[in-house]
Amino acid sequence: MxxxxxxxxxxxxxxxxxFPCYGTVLFSSLQxxxxxxxxxxSQQVLKAGVDKITVTWGVNQTLPAGTDSSYKTIKVKLCYxxxxxxxxxxxxxxxxxxxxxxxxxxxxxxxxxxANRTSQSLDWTVARDVPTATYFIRAYAYDADDKEVAFGxxxxxxxxxxxxxxxxxxxxxxxxDICSICFSVFSVVSLFGFFYNEKRKAH
Amino acid sequence: xxxxxxxxxxxxxxxxxxxxxxxxxxxxxxxxxxxxxxFDLPVDSEHKAKVFKVFSLANPHMRxxxxxxxxxFTCFVSTFAAAPLVPIIRDxxxxxxxxxxxxxxxxxxxxxxxxxVMGAVCDLLGPRYGCAFLIMLAAPTVFCxxxxxxxxxxxxxxxxxxxxxxxxxxxxxxxxTMFNSKIIGLVNGTAAGWGNMGGGATQLIMPLxxxxxxxxxxxxxSAWRIAFFVPGWLxxxxxxxxxxxxxxxxxxxxxxxxxxxxxxxDKFSKILWxxxxxxxxxxxxxxxxxxxxxxxSTDNVIAEYFYDRFDLNLxxxxxxxxxxxxxxxxxxxxxxxxSDFAARYFGMRGRLWVLWTLQTLGGVFCIWLGRANSxxxxxxxxxxxxxxxxxxxxxxxxIIPFISxxxxxxxxxxxxxxxxxxxxxxxxxxxxxxxxSTAEGLSWMGVMICSCTLPVAFVYFPQWGGMFCPASKDxxxxxxxxxYASEWDEEEKQKGMHQNSLKFAxxxxxxxxxxxxxxxxxxxxxxxxx
Numbered sequence: 001m002x003x004x005x006x007x008x009x010x011x012x013x014x015x016x017x018x019f020p021c022y023g024t025v026l027f028s029s030l031q032x033x034x035x036x037x038x039x040x041x042s043q044q045v046l047k048a049g050v051d052k053i054t055v056t057w058g059v060n061q062t063l064p065a066g067t068d069s070s071y072k073t074i075k076v077k078l079c080y081x082x083x084x085x086x087x088x089x090x091x092x093x094x095x096x097x098x099x100x101x102x103x104x105x106x107x108x109x110x111x112x113x114x115a116n117r118t119s120q121s122l123d124w125t126v127a128r129d130v131p132t133a134t135y136f137i138r139a140y141a142y143d144a145d146d147k148e149v150a151f152g153x154x155x156x157x158x159x160x161x162x163x164x165x166x167x168x169x170x171x172x173x174x175x176x177d178i179c180s181i182c183f184s185v186f187s188v189v190s191l192f193g194f195f196y197n198e199k200r201k202a203h
Numbered sequence: 204x205x206x207x208x209x210x211x212x213x214x215x216x217x218x219x220x221x222x223x224x225x226x227x228x229x230x231x232x233x234x235x236x237x238x239x240x241x242f243d244l245p246v247d248s249e250h251k252a253k254v255f256k257v258f259s260l261a262n263p264h265m266r267x268x269x270x271x272x273x274x275x276f277t278c279f280v281s282t283f284a285a286a287p288l289v290p291i292i293r294d295x296x297x298x299x300x301x302x303x304x305x306x307x308x309x310x311x312x313x314x315x316x317x318x319x320v321m322g323a324v325c326d327l328l329g330p331r332y333g334c335a336f337l338i339m340l341a342a343p344t345v346f347c348x349x350x351x352x353x354x355x356x357x358x359x360x361x362x363x364x365x366x367x368x369x370x371x372x373x374x375x376x377x378x379x380t381m382f383n384s385k386i387i388g389l390v391n392g393t394a395a396g397w398g399n400m401g402g403g404a405t406q407l408i409m410p411l412x413x414x415x416x417x418x419x420x421x422x423x424x425s426a427w428r429i430a431f432f433v434p435g436w437l438x439x440x441x442x443x444x445x446x447x448x449x450x451x452x453x454x455x456x457x458x459x460x461x462x463x464x465x466x467x468x469d470k471f472s473k474i475l476w477x478x479x480x481x482x483x484x485x486x487x488x489x490x491x492x493x494x495x496x497x498x499x500s501t502d503n504v505i506a507e508y509f510y511d512r513f514d515l516n517l518x519x520x521x522x523x524x525x526x527x528x529x530x531x532x533x534x535x536x537x538x539x540x541x542s543d544f545a546a547r548y549f550g551m552r553g554r555l556w557v558l559w560t561l562q563t564l565g566g567v568f569c570i571w572l573g574r575a576n577s578x579x580x581x582x583x584x585x586x587x588x589x590x591x592x593x594x595x596x597x598x599x600x601x602i603i604p605f606i607s608x609x610x611x612x613x614x615x616x617x618x619x620x621x622x623x624x625x626x627x628x629x630x631x632x633x634x635x636x637x638x639x640s641t642a643e644g645l646s647w648m649g650v651m652i653c654s655c656t657l658p659v660a661f662v663y664f665p666q667w668g669g670m671f672c673p674a675s676k677d678x679x680x681x682x683x684x685x686x687y688a689s690e691w692d693e694e695e696k697q698k699g700m701h702q703n704s705l706k707f708a709x710x711x712x713x714x715x716x717x718x719x720x721x722x723x724x725x726x727x728x729x730x731x732x733x
Contacts, residue, residue, distance in 0.1 A: 090511050128423075129424065171423075187340075
């Protein structure tokens with residue numbers, strides 16, 4: 001009886017270790033093994049929907065072989081610089097990666113082969129839903145369990161150098177503006193029309 | 204009880220909220236039916252309906268009810284239309300947390316003034332044109348959202364759209380021309396509750412419309428602008444319906460209403476004086492700021508809160524946020540009903556305790572909502588909070604008609620303004636700065652609700668008592684007549700201007716609860732001519 005219970009407890013405890021623990025990776029635990037460069041120069045302003053960014057990424061060649069043996073996918077993201085996070089808690093940097101909101105825009109996701117260590121590159125047109133802000137580029141390396149294991153970024157550790165800006169689209173169109181004006185005029189005219197019509201009928 | 208329009212004590216300056224009872228209908232001996240009138244519903248001598256048939260569209264009474272609450276609902280939809288779309292708007296316009304918070308404050312501040320003006324507008328043009336003018340002139344402000352390019356523009360447009368919340372006044376005013384005062388309580392409470400639901404419906408409608416527009420090929424920054432055409436069109440449609448299907452009076456005569464309105468025999472300055480010098484007015488202004496006010500604040504922040512804190516997508520966050528506002532369907536009438544129920548046994552003391560309990564519970568659940576770390580608990584806490592706050596709104600208007608007979612209109616108006624002011628204040632303190640996260644803001648708001656509800660313990664009616672003190676033992680002061688007659692000076696009493704107040708006093712004896720039988724009738728206050 002006692003042994004059966006002990007076995008049950010043991011198996012329950014052990015089974016917890018079997019499931020990979022998602023959502024507990026801290027950014028501070030990641031190693032900066034990737035080299036990431038992007039085409040925008042420091043302080044350059046790019047137009048959303050129009051301008052392109054060329055991103056190049058690869059593992060730092062000076063690191064010993066086997067560092068990247070667990071990397072399966074590389075995801076490249078557009079991340080907010082500190083100045084664009086001020087007074088905007090929805091872009092906050094948090095060490096727990098699951099809760100971190102620094103990098104909200106996906107640039108690319110590519111599979112990675114440790115045997116082929118050459119850098120990869122990509123041309124990306126800045127998406128039209130990217131807001132006006134200051135950015136840098138960061139790449140995360142994921143293992144087979146889709147957990148972050150390493151990163152690389154275009155700026156320094158303090159996120160102060162080599163930042164670029166994006167000018168978002170306004171979202172306004174001449175058609176929307178014209179329709180807006182027409183409907184507003186219709187509303188006001190029909191109101192006063194009705195009013196004067198009834199006044200006229202009353203007399 | 205209603206008296207003739209314009210007679211002393213029946214002032215409609217500001218807002219009317221004659222919500223004394225929650226009866227569905229008035230029986231014939233109590234109020235005589237006019238059998239010569241040909242209406243679908245039984246009517247009294249002024250042709251006001253004596254019965255409230257919710258699912259009927261009978262002209263003119265029930266039709267007026269539906270036009271009224273729908274126009275109020277539409278204004279709530281447009282005032283809070285931006286709230287569920289803030290995650291998109293904040294990126295498009297590069298807003299900071301303080302920009303968003305300030306715009307939220309602006310959205311509820313405009314109507315503080317427009318409500319006060321609306322009473323006068325309804326006196327001048329009648330409730331039908333008052334309502335139609337407001338909604339149709341507010342439609343361009345809603346369409347203006349599509350032009351907004353900056354934080355300043357966003358704030359200005361939300362401020363202007365917020366003016367349309369004054370339809371509350373036209374709604375209640377219009378109801379009181381159509382329904383007998385014995386059932387006006389339920390009618391007004393239902394219309395107000397269903398109108399408030401618009402704040403919930405919009406959290407559902409706007410993200411859905413936004414997704415549809417995005418799916419048909421638009422970018423996100425254009426889609427939200429186009430989505431605003433929906434509330435804009437709702438304004439225009441509601442306005443046209445009000446103009447074509449509505450009428451001011453049961454007999455359809457705007458001119459007659461104008462004539463009676465001009466004959467207001469009571470002085471505005473006197474009415475204002477008695478409203479302002481009654482300390483109970485100010486306690487209820489504060490209280491309503493923490494029942495209705497927190498409801499409006501929550502309408503503005505809750506969708507964004509769920510989106511950010513629990514990583515939901517826009518329409519899921521909107522769906523949850525909608526549950527908050529939609530609870531008004533039953534929660535507000537429930538509050539009024541509980542107030543009436545308690546009054547049957549404990550009179551006014553019961554009403555005060557019910558109000559304190561409901562509002563404090565709402566505050567406690569609000570604290571819980573801010574502290575909830577998992578989604579199911581947060582949703583549960585939110586729903587309980589909504590029921591507490593909205594029922595407290597209903598319970599508040601169960602007491603307000605008894606504070607004063609002469610100045611009821613102004614007191615209702617001040618209370619309503621207090622609601623909006625409380626909303627602006629809480630948004631400013633708790634949701635506009637980055638030093639406080641939204642979760643912490645919600646919890647602190649809950650603490651503030653509980654503390655600002657405590658003053659209800661100071662409300663004391665000499666004839667009925669307060670939360671902790673029984674009614675006065677003084678033979679003169681403990682009568683309803685002496686309380687309501689004290690609003691008139693000797694000169695006015697000589698002219699007999701206080702007759703309606705005395706009639707009201709007699710009818711308000713039900714607020715003694717089970718002690719009605721013990722109510723003495725002191726000889727000095729018996730009216731000399733009835």
